[in-house]
Amino acid sequence: xxxxGKITAVAHQTSSLRLSIWLxxxxxxxxxxxxxxxxxxxxxxxxxxNPVEAILHDFGLWSLRLLLITLCVTPLQMxxxxxxxxxxxxxxxxxxxxxxLLHFTVWLVLDQQLSFSSALADVIEKKYIxxxxxxxxxxxxxxxxxxxxxxxxxxxxxxxxxxxIYPLAVLTIIHYLWQVRANDVLEPAAYLVALxxxxxxxxxxxxxx
Amino acid sequence: MIIKAANKIRSSxxxxxxxxLKRRELLQAAGLALGATTAAMLPGAGIAASGDGPEGQxxxxxxxxxxxxxxxxxPWAQATSYNNFYELGTDKTDPQKNASRLITEPWSVEVNxxxxxxxxxxLEDILKPHALEERVYRLRCVEAWSMVIPWVGFPLSDxxxxxxxxxxxxxxxxxxxxxxxxxxxxxxxxxxxxYVEGLRMDEAMHPLTLMAAGMYGRVLxxxxxxxxxxxxxxxxxxxxxxxxxxxxxxxxxxxTSWNLSAPREYGFYSNVNPTVSHPRWSQAKERRLDxxxxxxAALFAEKQETQMFNGYAEEVAGLxxxxxxxxxx
Numbered sequence: 001x002x003x004x005g006k007i008t009a010v011a012h013q014t015s016s017l018r019l020s021i022w023l024x025x026x027x028x029x030x031x032x033x034x035x036x037x038x039x040x041x042x043x044x045x046x047x048x049x050n051p052v053e054a055i056l057h058d059f060g061l062w063s064l065r066l067l068l069i070t071l072c073v074t075p076l077q078m079x080x081x082x083x084x085x086x087x088x089x090x091x092x093x094x095x096x097x098x099x100x101l102l103h104f105t106v107w108l109v110l111d112q113q114l115s116f117s118s119a120l121a122d123v124i125e126k127k128y129i130x131x132x133x134x135x136x137x138x139x140x141x142x143x144x145x146x147x148x149x150x151x152x153x154x155x156x157x158x159x160x161x162x163x164x165i166y167p168l169a170v171l172t173i174i175h176y177l178w179q180v181r182a183n184d185v186l187e188p189a190a191y192l193v194a195l196x197x198x199x200x201x202x203x204x205x206x207x208x209x
Numbered sequence: 210m211i212i213k214a215a216n217k218i219r220s221s222x223x224x225x226x227x228x229x230l231k232r233r234e235l236l237q238a239a240g241l242a243l244g245a246t247t248a249a250m251l252p253g254a255g256i257a258a259s260g261d262g263p264e265g266q267x268x269x270x271x272x273x274x275x276x277x278x279x280x281x282x283x284p285w286a287q288a289t290s291y292n293n294f295y296e297l298g299t300d301k302t303d304p305q306k307n308a309s310r311l312i313t314e315p316w317s318v319e320v321n322x323x324x325x326x327x328x329x330x331x332l333e334d335i336l337k338p339h340a341l342e343e344r345v346y347r348l349r350c351v352e353a354w355s356m357v358i359p360w361v362g363f364p365l366s367d368x369x370x371x372x373x374x375x376x377x378x379x380x381x382x383x384x385x386x387x388x389x390x391x392x393x394x395x396x397x398x399x400x401x402x403x404y405v406e407g408l409r410m411d412e413a414m415h416p417l418t419l420m421a422a423g424m425y426g427r428v429l430x431x432x433x434x435x436x437x438x439x440x441x442x443x444x445x446x447x448x449x450x451x452x453x454x455x456x457x458x459x460x461x462x463x464x465t466s467w468n469l470s471a472p473r474e475y476g477f478y479s480n481v482n483p484t485v486s487h488p489r490w491s492q493a494k495e496r497r498l499d500x501x502x503x504x505x506a507a508l509f510a511e512k513q514e515t516q517m518f519n520g521y522a523e524e525v526a527g528l529x530x531x532x533x534x535x536x537x538x
Contacts, residue, residue, distance in 0.1 A: 045503030049291035184299045
């Protein structure tokens with residue numbers, strides 16, 4: 001590397017350092033917006049005739065969207081050589097779990113109204129709910145091990161464990177697809193395409209290296 | 210008195226909701242405590258005054274049916290903004306947003322099949338001989354929610370008799386308008402278009418089966434299936450086909466749209482039945498949508514037990530005495 005290259009690299013580092021200072025808190029607040037909109041919408045009566053269903057669906061959708069956004073972090077980091085963005089990965093993943101947990105809680109408390117027998121029957125009988133529970137359990141596992149202690153403790157196995165985010169995203173999309181009525185598959189299909197693109201990117205990288 | 214006066218106001222003269230809401234904000238800002246009565250007296254406020262009261266042309270000479278349910282009615286605003294009418298979009302709020310696309314004048318209904326008087330009947334031909342009745346029915350959607358709606362219409366049997374169905378007429382099929390311009394949802398192959406539904410002849414002739422032209426004392430809003438729709442209160446809502454343009458008397462069981470789409474999930478009968486679980490939704494309970502959907506109360510309102518035949522078992526159970534309802538779901 002010549003000297004001008006070094007200077008550019010250093011300049012790049014400082015600018016991304018500056019970026020990283022505001023990036024994380026801004027994205028953190030943005031991730032709270034879906035929750036905020038649902039709360040304000042509820043009290044303004046803007047969630048429609050069936051607010052439980054509206055909130056349930058919205059939290060589920062945001063969990064999936066955040067899961068896919070989380071998976072975009074590494075490609076962004078590699079393709080744009082934008083190191084700072086990597087710091088968002090853990091937080092975005094935790095928000096995906098946060099909305100999955102809210103989605104589950106709304107289902108259990110407001111939809112099933114804490115009737116554990118009927119909730120359990122639905123988990124067993126309705127395949128899309130079985131799949132959803134499986135995905136939630138996986139996300140819980142990732143959330144519990146997304147701390148420095150676990151990274152150190154698990155070593156190389158940590159990376160292998162956290163790769164299950166891909167199958168979890170697949171499960172989440174199936175969970176969504178299986179409850180679509182008739183052929184109204186446009187939105188879940190779009191998420192599926194996004195996931196496929198991310199998987200292909202991973203695959204190509206794997207072959208190259 | 211106020212309602213009568215409001216009725217004469219043409220829709221072009223009605224203050225748009227936006228303008229009205231702005232005016233309300235202005236009044237509130239000025240610290241004026243205006244009651245509903247005062248607000249209704251404001252020039253131009255008219256029937257849009259409440260912002261969510263019934264709108265549309267008022268129907269005259271409607272008599273009250275004696276057996277209406279006295280349960281709390283779903284507010285007009287909720288009944289007209291939470292609809293399954295895939296021809297106007299698949300989100301619950303889409304039909305209201307796209308309602309203006311559905312032009313219902315002129316409208317005619319083709320009658321064909323096993324009957325003595327087939328032909329093309331204008332909407333006026335269809336409606337003219339019938340006295341309108343208001344019937345408050347429970348409406349149970351297969352998605353495990355329900356509403357209570359004051360329909361305005363007349364028994365379907367009175368209409369069908371006019372076409373003199375013959376001895377071969379064992380079923381009757383209905384078809385929704387097929388026009389992707391007026392029903393833009395039909396531009397997408399979400400279901401096989403046009404939407405079709407059907408009833409066994411004895412179900413069609415049952416006194417509870419209603420041909421509706423209105424609700425809440427007004428003509429049907431487009432998102433609710435204007436200008437003519439079926440209401441079969443003991444069956445899941447999708448049987449109550451909207452915006453009808455064809456009635457066919459048939460000898461064999463006709464196709465029905467949801468059955469074509471997913472035969473494992475939706476049978477021909479689709480009677481409300483809490484003991485037969487649907488692959489997506491347990492049918493044991495339902496969420497009654499009769500509030501304004503606002504605040505914590507709307508979140509924690511308790512679901513209620515779904516009744517056999519949606520609470521109309523006494524009237525209709527006899528139709529199915531020789532049928533295994535688990536198989537014929």
